[in-house]
Amino acid sequence: MSMKWLLQFLLDHSIQWLGPNAVPCTFCGQMIREGSSPSRNGLPSELPKSFTGSVCHICLHAIPWLLHLKCRICGRGIVCGDCARRTNAYFVANRSAVQYTSEMREWLAQYKYRGNEQLGPLLAEMMVPAYHAVTKLAAARIILQNRTLRIPLNGGAASTDKFRWDAVTYVPVSSERAEERGFNQAERFAERISRQFHIPLINMLSRDRHTEKQSFQSRSERMRNTQRLFRALPEGLDHLSRTAIDPAIGNQAASSQALPAPEPRQRRQILLIDDIYTTGSTIQSCSEALHRNAPFPLDIYALTWARS
Numbered sequence: 001m002s003m004k005w006l007l008q009f010l011l012d013h014s015i016q017w018l019g020p021n022a023v024p025c026t027f028c029g030q031m032i033r034e035g036s037s038p039s040r041n042g043l044p045s046e047l048p049k050s051f052t053g054s055v056c057h058i059c060l061h062a063i064p065w066l067l068h069l070k071c072r073i074c075g076r077g078i079v080c081g082d083c084a085r086r087t088n089a090y091f092v093a094n095r096s097a098v099q100y101t102s103e104m105r106e107w108l109a110q111y112k113y114r115g116n117e118q119l120g121p122l123l124a125e126m127m128v129p130a131y132h133a134v135t136k137l138a139a140a141r142i143i144l145q146n147r148t149l150r151i152p153l154n155g156g157a158a159s160t161d162k163f164r165w166d167a168v169t170y171v172p173v174s175s176e177r178a179e180e181r182g183f184n185q186a187e188r189f190a191e192r193i194s195r196q197f198h199i200p201l202i203n204m205l206s207r208d209r210h211t212e213k214q215s216f217q218s219r220s221e222r223m224r225n226t227q228r229l230f231r232a233l234p235e236g237l238d239h240l241s242r243t244a245i246d247p248a249i250g251n252q253a254a255s256s257q258a259l260p261a262p263e264p265r266q267r268r269q270i271l272l273i274d275d276i277y278t279t280g281s282t283i284q285s286c287s288e289a290l291h292r293n294a295p296f297p298l299d300i301y302a303l304t305w306a307r308s
């Protein structure tokens with residue numbers, strides 16, 4: 001009896017041995033015992049339990065989490081030429097959950113193009129650790145601006161208790177693409193983040209033209225094509241202007257108390273969601289449109305599922 005055969009036999013029959021509470025791994029279909037708690041070694045500490053409970057050990061530990069950043073701006077795991085070249089910084093920084101490897105590309109494609117919609121919530125849950133990272137960064141920056149405390153720019157041990165995002169928004173898809181796919185993955189991810197962290201979800205952008213898939217374009221073509229591709233929606237900015245924040249009260253979505261009217265020029269902290277960050281030109285272009293049209297200053301941060 002060969003070892004390979006034995007392994008295959010064990011895999012094939014694991015469902016009976018795991019008992020009636022076994023569930024298939026959402027990504028590969030391998031049966032896992034429901035409620036089993038896999039080793040969390042090497043996983044981001046904020047990864048939700050609901051995620052680790054739906055994914056087998058092998059898939060879980062194959063995820064290329066972006067935990068060790070080299071570029072503070074785009075959140076990449078390597079030193080970064082694109083960020084060094086950027087001249088107009090319309091957004092502060094990006095944080096992504098994972099590296100966009102061929103395996104991650106396949107997971108996203110299953111969701112975006114092959115109708116495997118049950119992957120959506122899981123992909124969104126994968127963004128939770130990066131959400132905490134970008135929130136710490138934004139909180140740290142505000143503390144530094146207020147000069148109440150000196151802390152490292154990566155967020156360090158900054159307290160995020162008093163920090164509130166004014167809104168979460170997302171990169172829009174063209175109407176053609178929304179029609180052919182039936183949904184916008186960035187919007188779905190933003191809905192999830194909005195719900196979990198009680199941040200108002202505001203649709204602030206529209207996309208003018210339908211562009212060729214960016215993956216087939218060179219860097220300069222991509223930059224050119226995303227310029228002026230997005231427009232800020234006046235009703236979205238208007239909604240944002242009425243979103244009052246009072247750190248003493250806490251998060252606005254959970255509070256039923258009447259909030260004080262916001263200062264007209266008060267800076268708004270915006271979290272912009274997309275699925276993939278490649279050169280940053282999409283995030284840059286969306287941020288530029290928002291800055292150009294908002295009647296108040298904005299600090300825009302991006303949260304993306306993968307960094308390519």
Ligand SMILES: [Zn+2]
Nearest residue numbers: 025028056059
């Ligand atoms: Zn699996």
Ligand SMILES: [Zn+2]
Nearest residue numbers: 071074080083
């Ligand atoms: Zn970078």
